[in-house]
Amino acid sequence: MNQQSPVEPAGPLAGLEAPQDDRPNWLxxxxxxxxxxxxxxxxxxISGSFKLMGKDTATQLFSYTSNPFSGLLTGLLATSLVQSSSTVTSLIVGLVAGGTVTIEQAVPMVMGANIGTSITNTIVAMGHMARSNEFERAFAGATVHDFFNLMAVAVFLPLEITTGFLAKLATTLQQFLVEAEVGEFHSPVKAA
Known part of the structure; x- marks a missing residue:
């Protein structure tokens, strides 16, 4: 039999070994x-802190998001800073639930959060610069993701501004779900 020797890494990672994880699986x-x-x-x-601020203070804080483009940029900036569109979207949902932000204001903010995820994948792609072959593939994948997000916003934001169909759809779904008879959910966060 022909035994193959393991491939040695090249570039700045040559000679480095992955750290051993001695933690047990249960831990x-x-x-x-x-x-x-x-x-x-x-x-x-964080959602509770917005409620404690008072509706008037929080409403003044988010009053500039009544302009959809300001809301879009707010979502983009928040996601760029936090590096998590899920966190930003969860906060926006909490703000809507608390009555601080309307659904009409929230839709462009969520779209901005979606665009903000493009920053993260571009940073990850830049991490492959030392290996040109990997960098080409990583950057191409990141660019496809970026264009998908940008095209989705380019299509849906003008439709939302002119017709408000996403806000109407969200309101209709919310009313449907509120009227539906479902089991009771006990939050593990509030149990503590």
Missing amino acids: SIVLLAFILYAFLTSIDL
Whole structure:
């Protein structure tokens, strides 16, 4: 038989070995559960802080988002800073639920959060600069993702501004779900 020798890494990572993880699997699962719990709790605390500020203060804070383009840029900037569109979208949902932001204001903000994710994948693609072959593929994938997000906003934002169909659809779905008889959900975040 012909034994093949392992491929040696080239470039700036040559000679480096991956660190050994000596943690037991159960500890990794507990750690993951704790981190997820902390994430959900932090989102709940941030949403609660907007409620504590008072509706008038929070409304003044978000009054500039009545312009859809300002809302779009707000979502983009927030996601660029936090590097998580899920966090920003969760905060926006909390603001809508608290009555601080209307659904009409929230739709462009969520679209901006979607565009903001383009920053993250471009940063990851830039991490492959030392290896030109990988960089070409990573940057091409990031660019396709960016254009998909930009084209979706280029199509849906003008439609939302002129017709408000996404806000109407969200309101209709919300009314349908509120009227539906479903089981009761007990939040693990509020149990603590």
